Amino acid sequence: MLLRDRHVLLTGATGTIGSALAAALAARGARLSLVARGEPALRALAHDTDGVAVPGDLTRADAPASVLAAAESALGPVDVLVHNAGVEVLDELADVDPEAARQAVLLNLVAPLVLTRLALPSMLRHGRGHVVAVSSLAGVATFPGLAVYGASKAGLTHAMAGLRAELRGTPVRTTTAELGPVDSPMMDRIGTHPPTAAAFGRALRLHVLRTLDPAEAASAVVRAVERDRAHLRRPRRAAPLAAVAGAPRTLVRAVLTGIPTATATASAARTVDDGQGLRR
Numbered sequence: 001m002l003l004r005d006r007h008v009l010l011t012g013a014t015g016t017i018g019s020a021l022a023a024a025l026a027a028r029g030a031r032l033s034l035v036a037r038g039e040p041a042l043r044a045l046a047h048d049t050d051g052v053a054v055p056g057d058l059t060r061a062d063a064p065a066s067v068l069a070a071a072e073s074a075l076g077p078v079d080v081l082v083h084n085a086g087v088e089v090l091d092e093l094a095d096v097d098p099e100a101a102r103q104a105v106l107l108n109l110v111a112p113l114v115l116t117r118l119a120l121p122s123m124l125r126h127g128r129g130h131v132v133a134v135s136s137l138a139g140v141a142t143f144p145g146l147a148v149y150g151a152s153k154a155g156l157t158h159a160m161a162g163l164r165a166e167l168r169g170t171p172v173r174t175t176t177a178e179l180g181p182v183d184s185p186m187m188d189r190i191g192t193h194p195p196t197a198a199a200f201g202r203a204l205r206l207h208v209l210r211t212l213d214p215a216e217a218a219s220a221v222v223r224a225v226e227r228d229r230a231h232l233r234r235p236r237r238a239a240p241l242a243a244v245a246g247a248p249r250t251l252v253r254a255v256l257t258g259i260p261t262a263t264a265t266a267s268a269a270r271t272v273d274d275g276q277g278l279r280r
């Protein structure tokens with residue numbers, strides 16, 4: 001989807017990758033609804049990107065609906081939904097704080113599912129939409145100390161594959177970005193936990209992984225949306241691993257090609273019922 005004048009709702013907008021995404025999206029002429037909890041940083045970013053600050057804690061059950069309502073009331077229907085807010089849990093499952101684990105799954109997996117559920121009907125009605133998930137290679141490869149985080153990202157990637165299957169035959173697209181380590185405080189924190197740091201250190205030394213620059217990661221995500229790419233895997237050298245992990249999903253998708261989906265059927269019925277003003 002070309003992004004000029006499109007309404008993009010970006011979660012985790014004030015973080016390392018989020019702020020790079022906000023800058024890249026604003027440079028393309030997108031109109032931004034920016035979501036995070038910390039209001040001062042959010043308002044400063046909104047000022048810099050000509051966007052709208054939509055404060056909210058996405059781990060709260062009522063937040064997806066209230067955030068979406070505030071964004072739509074400011075800028076109209078959402079065209080592009082970017083699930084970028086995320087948090088790592090850095091500990092072995094035997095030691096992890098149960099509440100931290102719960103919060104991470106709520107933010108990394110549950111909130112994107114619920115927000116997508118709430119935003120999709122409008123996208124289908126308007127005949128235009130794109131859902132983007134900033135997932136992680138930690139959802140493909142397992143690292144010690146990142147079991148909870150990896151599980152939440154694997155769930156997000158899998159849910160996006162299911163969503164893509166359900167949206168076949170509709171004008172709504174999806175992009176799943178599976179990113180390796182990005183130069184960020186998150187990776188600095190990971191560097192403080194010896195088993196996880198050692199695992200990443202070896203992957204970097206063996207050149208299986210490379211640390212990405214936030215602006216590089218953000219511009220790759222934006223280009224993937226502009227090109228309607230279903231998958232973005234960075235660094236490129238790790239892309240085959242993610243593709244192999246996704247092979248069963250790709251295979252089933254190929255097997256099911258041509259089978260009508262309920263979403264496409266409902267979307268087509270809406271077009272017939274309510275042909276006014278729909279752009280297809």
Ligand SMILES: NC(=O)c1ccc[n+]([C@@H]2O[C@H](COP(=O)([O-])OP(=O)(O)OC[C@H]3O[C@@H](n4cnc5c(N)ncnc54)[C@H](OP(=O)(O)O)[C@@H]3O)[C@@H](O)[C@H]2O)c1
Pocket residue numbers: 011012013014015016017018035036037038039056057058059083084085086087088107134135136137179180181182183184185186187
């Ligand atoms: N950094 C990496 O190496 C890396 C690699 C692969 C994938 N990723 C993924 O990329 C995404 C961004 O990572 P990042 O490194 O940029 O993270 P970050 O710098 O820690 O930023 C996280 C963002 O999410 C917001 N946030 C946190 N908790 C929230 C909540 N409960 N409700 C709403 N917003 C919340 C934060 O703002 P507030 O605290 O003000 O709410 C902030 O804007 C994450 O999904 C992460 O898993 C990161």
